[in-house]
Amino acid sequence: MLWLPSLRAGMNYRGGANGPRATSLARNWTRPDARTVHAWLSFPAVSNYSARRGHGFSRTTDVIVRRIREPRTTGRPRRYNIPSKKPSGDMQMFILSSQWKLALIVAAVAMAGVGWVLPASGDDQALRAEARLLLGALPDVPGEALDAPDTKLGRTLFWDVRLSLDGETACASCHLAEDWGADRRRYSPDARGKLTARHSQTVFNSMPQSALRWTGDRESGAHQAERSLTGSMGFDSAEEAVAALKRLGYEPEFRAAYPDDAQPVSPANYGRALQAYQATLVTPAPLDRFLDGDDDALTTEQKAGLKSFLHLGCADCHYGELLGGQSIEKFGVFKEYWTVTGSEKQDVGRFEVTGDEADRYKFRVPMLRNIAKTAPYFHDGSVAKLEDAVQIMADVQLGGRLDDQDAAAIVAFFDALTGQVPGHFSPPEEFPGGSESP
Known part of the structure; x- marks a missing residue:
């Protein structure tokens, strides 16, 4: 028997000081077992560069059906929600055209246990296609935006x-x-x-x-x-x-x-x-060149790391072109985080903002762009080395440490997320009042 998604949709825009912004897509899914399958949908949205930045640049809104690991404990199919990009939880939805409903059905087939929609071969083309769906390349900044x-x-x-x-x-x-x-x-x-x-x-x-x-x-x-x-x-x-x-x-x-x-x-x-x-401080990296078709942009080890990143569960939270930054998640799913990070303080995270017990120890998932250059790691900077941070995340979020080969490959892949410091990330030659750089 094939379980299909229950579709409920409606278009909603959130305005405000930054102009209209298309909100995220939410769906409830039912599935008969606990197989782990990704299904990623990426489609052009009406939101654009001006919605956040005041310039004319089209973006893509991405939606992920997240990997589910929880075992089925009753005879009834469990229901899962795709997390909203908006952390407040009042999930708003898009009206889907017929072609996107079809895409959702394809995703449902995958979730029902048919398996990956994409080929499982390890060649560059298959890996690129999978990474495009789950991650995505950084957008270009329009030249006029800088001026x-x-x-x-x-x-x-x-x-x-x-x-x-x-x-x-x-x-x-x-x-x-x-x-x-x-x-x-x-x-x-x-x-x-x-x-x-x-x-x-x-x-x-x-x-x-x-x-x-x-x-x-x-x-x-x-x-x-x-x-x-x-x-x-x-x-x-x-x-x-x-x-x-x-x-x-x-x-x-x-x-x-x-x-x-x-x-x-x-x-x-x-x-x-x-x-x-x-918004103009964008740093394209080797990953983006690979996604654009350059097979030589990543080393063999970095490609292996990308594959491990996608298949081991890292992309469950670190998804989209930023590889994160789009959801609020608990830090310490399988183990209390401070027992492995050495944190002096048990930071309660988003609970400090909402007072909701469900938000205790929850933090916004950090994006991984330039992660190899932005140590120390985690909300309290408690971990100095990227290699240690990778194993800690596997331990507390995925339920066990990675083998040395996978861990080393993922760290190598993270180097492929490093871009150049933007040339205009520097003081202007002159400040108001005719003064030079203070």
């Missing part, structure tokens, strides 16, 4: 240490070029001299994530930047920050970036500008 007034403004704001309580702290203070947009320190000092509660993650490739920060408590890059004014930048109020922007001569730049706004110098526009700049 847009809001992007230029955001770059200046990102590097200007004058825009802080101590006059020495900027976004760039915790997101360093030599650390591929992250911070090699476990915790970063803010403008008040206090250390951040969690490790600072990279800003490269970060804007397409469903939410930001380890607990997913920032809806977008703009939201995160705006809140940083009274956070890391140390101002007592947003009004104090606006006064500082005007005092430093930023008003012409804000007016050029947001000409239709009667009050262009505002916390919201500060956030929008920083989001626009960070």
Whole structure:
């Protein structure tokens, strides 16, 4: 007997300061057993570059039917939900055209036990096809985006240490070029001299994530930047920050970036500008060249690592073109994480934000782009070596350590996720008021 998905769909858009954004697809599936099968659907969505960044660039919305390991314990088929990219859990759905309903049925066939839809051979073509479905290549940044007034403004704001309580702290203070947009320190000092509660993650490739920060408590890059004014930048109020922007001569730049706004110098526009700049910090890597058809972009060991990454369960959470950043998951499925990371503190994760017991020890899944360059690892920076982090993840999330060959291959594959530091990830030549780099 073939179990098919129960289809329920409706189009919904979420608007706000960043414009409309297409929400994620959700489905309930029934399946008769506990076989582990991936089924990945990727389709063009109406959302575009302007939805998050203010520019015209088409994106792809990706949906995964996740691998299920739980054994069937009753005679009734169990129901599983595809996780929403939106971490809040109120999953909203797309109206599917007939061809996508057909694609879902194909996925259901796979879930019923027919097996992988794609060929299982280990040649480059089969591996590439599978990786395209489960992962995906990074999008190109339109050339005009780099010259847009809001992007230029955001770059200046990102590097200007004058825009802080101590006059020495900027976004760039915790997101360093030599650390591929992250911070090699476990915790970063803010403008008040206090250390951040969690490790600072990279800003490269970060804007397409469903939410930001380890607990997913920032809806977008703009939201995160705006809140940083009274956070890391140390101002007592947003009004104090606006006064500082005007005092430093930023008003012409804000007016050029947001000409239709009667009050262009505002916390919201500060956030929008920083989001626009960070959205251009994209780092294509050897994986992307491989997905585009270059067989020589990956070494033999890296291809083996990619295959292990896809088949052992890593891609259950680290999916999409960012290899993560799209869901909230419990850290420590099979074992309490602090027993293997050596963490001094048992961080409760998203529970701190929601107060929901179901969110205890849950964190936003970090993206793996440039992971080989962004040590230390995990929310508390408790693990210094990538090799150790890989085995810890296998132990606490997959239920056992990997054999040495698989672990080494996955670490080699992670090197293929490293791109070049963007050339414009540097201070502008001049800041408002005619001053050179502070």
